[in-house]
Amino acid sequence: MPKKTQPAGEVFTERVEVSGHIIDSLILPKILDCITAAGGAFKIDRITVGQARKDPSYALLEVSAPSEQRLQEILAVIADHGAVTVAGADCRLVAADMDGVFPEGFYSSTNQRTEVRLGGQWIDVDLQEMDCGVVVDPQSKTAACRAMTEVRRGELYIVGHAGTRVHPPERQQQQHGFEFMNSPVSTEKPKGVAIRQVAIELVRTKQQGGKSLLVGGPAIVHTGSVEHVCELIRRGYIHRLFAGNALATHDIEQSLFGTSLGVRLDCGDIVEAGHEHHLRAINRVRRWGGIKPAVEMGELKSGIMYECVKYDVPFLLAGSIRDDGPLTDVVTDALEAQRIMREQVRDVSFCLMVATTLHSIAVGNLLPAWVKVVCVDINPSTVIKLGDRGSFQTVGLVTDVEPFFRSLVAEVDRLEKSAS
Amino acid sequence: MPKKTQPAGEVFTERVEVSGHIIDSLILPKILDCITAAGGAFKIDRITVGQARKDPSYALLEVSAPSEQRLQEILAVIADHGAVTVAGADCRLVAADMDGVFPEGFYSSTNQRTEVRLGGQWIDVDLQEMDCGVVVDPQSKTAACRAMTEVRRGELYIVGHAGTRVHPPERQQQQHGFEFMNSPVSTEKPKGVAIRQVAIELVRTKQQGGKSLLVGGPAIVHTGSVEHVCELIRRGYIHRLFAGNALATHDIEQSLFGTSLGVRLDCGDIVEAGHEHHLRAINRVRRWGGIKPAVEMGELKSGIMYECVKYDVPFLLAGSIRDDGPLTDVVTDALEAQRIMREQVRDVSFCLMVATTLHSIAVGNLLPAWVKVVCVDINPSTVIKLGDRGSFQTVGLVTDVEPFFRSLVAEVDRLEKSAS
Amino acid sequence: MPKKTQPAGEVFTERVEVSGHIIDSLILPKILDCITAAGGAFKIDRITVGQARKDPSYALLEVSAPSEQRLQEILAVIADHGAVTVAGADCRLVAADMDGVFPEGFYSSTNQRTEVRLGGQWIDVDLQEMDCGVVVDPQSKTAACRAMTEVRRGELYIVGHAGTRVHPPERQQQQHGFEFMNSPVSTEKPKGVAIRQVAIELVRTKQQGGKSLLVGGPAIVHTGSVEHVCELIRRGYIHRLFAGNALATHDIEQSLFGTSLGVRLDCGDIVEAGHEHHLRAINRVRRWGGIKPAVEMGELKSGIMYECVKYDVPFLLAGSIRDDGPLTDVVTDALEAQRIMREQVRDVSFCLMVATTLHSIAVGNLLPAWVKVVCVDINPSTVIKLGDRGSFQTVGLVTDVEPFFRSLVAEVDRLEKSAS
């Protein structure tokens, strides 16, 4: 609670502190900027700057604003950047008064590591995810992010920003390939380094027992990349697949008919009537009762979906209103699909998004900030959109899909050989 | 059924005829091209060319191919361009043997006017829509397009192309504005004429008692176009709205908070914490029980959704996996949303698609070829994608959303005044 | 000369004929369309359609228009599509009355094979190039395209369209890879086939003693493709190079400093002060007296420009107003650069344009329609622009530059090995 210092001059103030690599990670400048931009003012009461890059710094600020509401807004904003009020207080809890609705004034989560103060003690928030509420169980002293639709009457949600603490990401050690990829829109840069970096992440994730998630669009099939992805699955580098009806359909169309949207992938010829092939593929899979039965019956013998079944890679096909068919396996309800994705990303440590805006943004919304994400698309606007929406842990790679996968497989191969 | 002419030399032939404006509408050249491209050959047995542009022409062709299967494929392709086998036959019907699955070899519909031959008589296909099957009731002598998921066991579906006849669109009379818009990707063209043409379509549709459908993305709100769209609704030019959770959410966010994704639309300032506003807007609407209740309770007082409620414009908000919330009104199941859209497009005669790839393609898939569609986007790739997918009745307009709507309202205004 | 048939009813008519594959190459439909679009009308007096695809067809038309001027305009347009007036006449010649200016009403050339009638005889036009005048020497019975700036007073130029005959390109035999590439903007297509086709053209051109021209932008260097291009030069597949100051500068920067615009190409690191490297590279080359001296002095030891010097590949570096430096070798005057390019494209039979809009359009303007052109860019708009400007012999490939060159070298290698 800020104290109303001057009823006359009408300035409301609050002291906050922030620590860590706040100068070279741009955290402090960002906080100062937010305060001024939002119409507030600040005084720096104390500042200690680390003598070297690895030493943490500390700052104590007095934030002021012309109204209490404005002050609260400012404190909410800078809390997301790690500024914590000195006059510590527990988080404030309000019970949900109806299902599927947060209490008014609910604390809205970021995708960064967050702690909340409960009984004077800071505890970690579980299931970190942006744009959620934080449900708290005072009994067990646990807190977790929860989506709006999942709210049940009577649950206790945090209201306001008091008693919450966000740990903004600190600038990492110089990461050659990835650091360089931070300006994603330029198409005029060498891609080889970046692709090698993705290969390194895949190999490291596998070695450490982590899970790599591939989120992919149908251009993977149209550009002739199926065999590359199959190879990655067979070698154990892909542990989850999120896609839509289109990727699975065209993958199966190619397996059954040798075409993708009617284009023969071996010679590029357009088989005129071929636009029907994808419909016929869907119809057959529906007849067979789904993708897994189709594989088990020996009807589906190759392709990405086939390898997923064979190598036990769980896949989610999320429906959309532009789907033909769809395949029996498609989860047509968006909320149900979100629930499954939420479940399946819990243990994902690396995520590769290729040639799909819709699924990439959907998954980006669900991932905590510390999961590394690489987004590959030939169209810079997809990469930009993902960045605009706060998935700032994402590095973008503007390149052509098929050559990307071809090089990726080659790099993974080289890494495997050099390791053995 | 083609006759096997030469068992030795292995050439399979069939005679087909085609009539109409087959030369200047490029229909005949297209058919000849398809035959050769698919590995067949043709002889022109008879050709009569109209003496003037308005006179129809006629051609009788002998199509040949090296195998019966290839010949059937060719006949299937050219049937879609209006070529009908001379040896007339009824369409062939097969009963569906399970729910949700067409019989193998099903006839896959186009979005163009189609007739099927039943008992020697050509009858029109109802509910024309691409990528469907055609269900036939021999009793009532009716035929209609039906989606795969709607198939019920026992229904009779057309199999193969025999006894089907498509009427490809003939080149229309010189249409100044629209004709010119046929090359949609160029951004270096005068837009004024095209926008006037859209205004003329809106006014004509209203005068003739037709229905105009707006399919829109959230950029309508982000670019500050809400008031223009509201004006079009109030004046009675928009009769249906298809959108997603995002358009409605940001429209309501703007009405409640004055921001869109946290950007203040009056001055362009970014309200830092504003990224939460859309979540708070959704939460409130959920509390109020939906958009209509919110208007009736007096809580929602302006914006596109408000005007839809007030002017009885039916709207469909289709869900997607990237939705926050979503609003209570959102139809989260993709198949259910498709069903509702299918129902609501039946009487639509003009369709304006603005700044949404997903919804535009979804709706484009459902519309018959004779519904005029204008697709507006600042990104040429959306317009190209729509064209690539067979929605060739679509004219594209690559321009900025807000100025487009501003000019559109001005043109409609001018037309109204000149009419009165 | 058209005869004024009806002074009262005011219809002006002229008979024209057209022959060749006028139906399946869409030539006749196009001509009929032009007539109507320009406000004229036609009657088909006679039409003979070839019985099979390889047989030529013939049509005799009566074209009419409401004014003589309009009729002349129509005849001018359809002449560009191969329609020739039956009442044959020689071309009309007018002497240029000043240097650098065509006579008013000059015939403006296309880039397609053209003949002009001189003394009742059709002779070929030399140096075919679009947007030029046609200078005629009645003495030697020769005709040639000439640019406006090259006009000298007293030269005889064709005026009007009479006595000119254009041979529009006929649809070629089914060309698998290339035919398929006719819709250049789609990024969702398999590229492997198209790249193989480019390799085949390079190999065929070399074998037949033709010349292949590479027109390239600096992204060739930025994306790390220098070594691939060097390999193509060393193997004798590139016989001309057209580029600007930037490609040569960054190529030399990379050779001298290992960076391109300050980005280290081996590891992707940005060398902060590296933006100066290109300036330092230019400065040194100026000191050495040019690229060739730099190679001869042993200062420049690798890269595209080095290989050009070593393998005697003539290069043109054309200047632009955004150049830094520039290098001593840059031709800074645009007209002089055009003159040199015109000279050097005369024997070019295949042209590969990569990642440069400016130079691609400049060269596209100079090439006759029968030179095969492949345009490669990651940005679809470059490819579209080239198509929009009448370079319709161009096939476009939307893909990433470095993987393109890598695959191209591999394909060329494979072709070489399979040939030996």
Place this chain on the structure above:
Amino acid sequence: MPKKTQPAGEVFTERVEVSGHIIDSLILPKILDCITAAGGAFKIDRITVGQARKDPSYALLEVSAPSEQRLQEILAVIADHGAVTVAGADCRLVAADMDGVFPEGFYSSTNQRTEVRLGGQWIDVDLQEMDCGVVVDPQSKTAACRAMTEVRRGELYIVGHAGTRVHPPERQQQQHGFEFMNSPVSTEKPKGVAIRQVAIELVRTKQQGGKSLLVGGPAIVHTGSVEHVCELIRRGYIHRLFAGNALATHDIEQSLFGTSLGVRLDCGDIVEAGHEHHLRAINRVRRWGGIKPAVEMGELKSGIMYECVKYDVPFLLAGSIRDDGPLTDVVTDALEAQRIMREQVRDVSFCLMVATTLHSIAVGNLLPAWVKVVCVDINPSTVIKLGDRGSFQTVGLVTDVEPFFRSLVAEVDRLEKSAS
């Protein structure tokens, strides 16, 4: 000169200081980052942070690197961000040993305000421009940027970074419209505010007697914006015009024939043979002896070029290798065109770049950092390219050209009226 501190441990150090709004303008973090990124290390010896936003801060750093060369590179980089070595030294001068070539190791200028130390005294560098050398006259104690081609033997140029001081731009006061435009690529933002801001700049520049420069591409004509630009010229808001042959040609084509590249701008019809109009327009202007004579002879009566002549707005038409014709007025030599532009931008205080990548980058290279630049294009990549090349004073506006100019004229009109 850095002192070699430890011959054994091999660390080379130098002390630098930096002052100003170094924390909230991100200058200090940027410097620390550069040091580490380049392989150096730092210690903060002293830091004083301003108590409020308006108070300047100060930092004293010890920079160290593993080699003297590396240390020099680091000092060069951070010098561009305002870090000055404490052990002050005069700049080092070396005489040019040949024309058109800088001395090896020359200091390469930025586009930001720069001072150099001469005889212990800091003096301003004139004619600030990036990527130049700095020529010094010790006699008159003056220094100025000079392009490489202008170097004359014997002139004294600064070598190394010692004795140079750059003043990086400090973060400005909250600028509503413009601040918001800093993320230029998003097309999903309200444009009205930004356009109003451009109008305010135009009006302010006129009122203060400054000069506004319009750099424009031919899309200004193609999109039908000629009349808007004419209006701005007539009202005295455009004081310079830089363009190419194409803008002038199509502007004159429209004036003479009513078409732009053969498209009629009043109704959007494509006049088929109209692609010749631009050639005929050029030919006539050449006959008339140039644009000014054409206006004076009464032949050219409207359009942008006409208004430039009538209102004495100096224009530069810079040639390029893709020009047809060109017009007599076109400066075909790139270096000569650069010289003229350099001359004419000296007193420009506001620059509006519309729909041209080539000219925008060329002009961006010549402008000092304190000239406000707004770049308008419907294609985000143009705006991005400009930003990538260090013209960071540029704000980008991704929108359609014609509506932009229409709104701009309306906003200017409103401002004029509200002022009177």
